[in-house]
Amino acid sequence: MANYNKVTQNMLRELKEIIGERSVWTSPEKMEPYSHDAVTGEKYVKYPEAVVLPGNAEQVARIVKLANRNLVPIVPRGAGTGYACAAVAHEGGLILSTEKMDRILEFDEQNMVLVVEPGVRTSEVQKAAQEKGYLYAGEPSSGDSSFIGGNVATNAGGLKAVKYGTTRQQVLGVQLVTPEGELVTLGGKLKKDATGYGMTQLIVGSEGTLGIITKVYLRLMPQPQQVMDLLAIFPSSAAAIGMVAKIMQTGITPVCVEFMDNRGIRCVEDFLGEKLPHSDNGHYLIVSVEGDHETVLEEQCMAIDELCAENGSLAVLVADPAKIWKARKSFGEANRARSLIFSAEDIVVPMSRIADVVEKLSELGQKYNMTIHCVAHAADGNIHADIMKEELPLEVWNRQLPLIQNEIYQFVYSVGGKLSGEHGIGYKRLELMEKFANPVELKMMRAIKKALDPNNIMNPGKIFRLE
Template identity: 35%
Template sequence: MDLIAQLRAGLPEEAVLTDPDVTGSYANDMASFCEAGIPAVVVLPRTVEQVQHVMRTATELRVPVVPQGSRTGLSGAANASDGCIVLSLTKMDRILEINPVDRIAVVEPGVINATLSRAVNEHGLYYPPDPSSWEMCSIGGNIGTASGGLCCVKYGVTAEYVLGLDVVLADGRLLQTGRRTAKGVAGYDLTRLIVGSEGSLGIVVRAVLGLRPEPPQQLALAAEFPSTDAACAAVCEIMARGHAPSLLELMDRTSIRAVNAMANMGLPDSTEALLLAAFDSPDPSADLAAVGALCEAAGATEVVPAETAAESDLLLQARRLTLTALEAVKTATMIDDVCVPRSRLADLLNGCAAIAEKYDLTIGVCAHAGDGNTHPTVCFDAADPDESRRARESFDEIMGLGLELGGTITGEHGVGILKKDWLARELGPVSLELHRGIKQAFDPHGLLNPGKVF
């Protein structure tokens, strides 16, 4: 029996897509400079048993499988390989349980982040991880890449909220990891191992997620600075003084000007850096006043605190528009996510400015400043071979700079295809050998997302 017939033996007719015009649309995620192959078939299972059937078929016939969520990723981790089965989990989109007593939600991988967030809000609960693509990205994809977001400075990243997983292994067996309880240390932490593995170890088909009580409405301030050094000094002082902002974001001059050009935000051309801070504490106004004073002491030329939630949303609008505005600068962008120690944030931003000048490119940087996670965005003309070459070289140089500063090549976007050569440099030979051994134990035939991560 051939591949398509064998898949159809355990899947509904509508769950198996073979039209090349349709399957081709599943070939890649949103990353630039990442090759994508032509899938043999796309399958859209709705149940765990259907996923198991796909993996048993793939193992029997030795066909590679590329798992996908909403394909909003930025590293090529969801890109198809030639002749593969694309396993799209978008139809597995049920919220199975929300438990206010245990403060957990149990969900399938295709649930959209924003859908879950709104559902738990109705119970007075809060699911903190909020990637910028939260209206489109899926929980399974968030788990696969260990996603972050704007709130990470206070609430942490996806890995800290994944308590347990159901995972279909390469041979079709069902692995259950973790727990539903508030505590648990039985055995190795296989849950944390799966989180961030980008579909290379198994297919997540169910997740138990930790929830928090819904916090008070946050209030924000915006502080304008005459230099990135001054803005980064303010960030360091805010964190050193023990403040716990729910959001601490930074935009450089290039990002500010791009947003001004697109949305007429009215920010002064003399502003070299814009720092946005927010608090969801019991007395956010007092926290804003204290942080505003620190910003002024660091050299802020203007500090504008919000008095209402609506004013806060207006202040934060510029940050939310940044990536869209930078995408309008040229025909293509490469979005990096180098993370460095907070104390080296200014060095990273100044280094990016120097790299932009060296390669004669527009590179805007916005950052989750509170945790040192930066998003240098290289803008280039994809139709210009020389400019495309310079864009890729500048991107690599930024990753190299991040490592030199004691950072990491990826804070929340993952490795995929785009950064796998750099992963080897960051991990070193001993760690890389252990990584490969783990991969071999989970996926001895190398069928799961081949060519990704390492």
């Protein structure tokens, strides 16, 4: 670990000169919400020495220069909804919250680009696009809370990635404050760019370790006029998951194909206090299609319905979107209500191997006597497996969790998968990353980090450690 300095009174004075007294917080009550993200458990909580809330990019640059000069760590933060403990100041220092940088700066209709500050809520970005008749296609389930800067820094996926890709595919450019405090624009409104390395895309998904995003250039597309959601219910998880490739091979490109296993469905049902269809024995696939012509969508839905029926579905229903998406989006909160401590795994595998992973998870759950609830962005090969602590004594949980994770990821890597599809590595998965990631790839990442952040002050101790 680098020899960092503490935040001194002098430094606090300088910070207040840059952003004003009321935007520098040091009291424990005000800093509590910034001491953790959506990951629960004592070891994931750490208070920063101060929280700073700049209002523009120039202020961010001055703060970063100050932190770099004083060898004080600085952690960029969005809404703190992350599942990787990546926006927490584990090595001390400053949290830089982007919540005051929440302006939509420009709607450029000619180029179909929206330019926003990082602290704009994802749902506000979607709304701003929609009001002008356009679609912003990034759609994490946390969109009512998360910020666009956080989405970019984690390369968030979500509910439209099958058709439109993850956040990466929506980002044309970013303005960045580098770890040394320089302000630079990477990319912009260009649809293509072969001018050297793809720096914009290096920043997407870098989890705040390579700089602070202060502006984002987002791709827009015309808003599809119609959406239809189908709920296909199967008697086993294998039958449900087996359908995913078949649906994708029809030539229909759904917006999403989401899987929920029966344990997850029943947990959500208890949490919401609402009856869900076939919750006694059903496993769900939620398939959404969107486009401009109702008849085309109806034909697509009929084709999917027939395919599911031929493959043993219990029922295929035209889903009530409000009800089914509330259920799907409540998965994490329902698990938290059942067990305050749980480990949200974010496995990604080639689509053809999801069924094998779900079967392996069930086998390992039995072996370790731990309950695992699963949902999947199934057509992306991305499985969210929440391992529940429930009544297990803490010492048993702490002993068993690394053992089961180790077996899970040995299997995942053996079938060509990886640790995280969309939540990132952060602090939470750092040890697994160092154990399972390709060593040459890790060496390349460390070299980039050292080159861009020579003092290792920008969100240190996340993704990997520097030896």
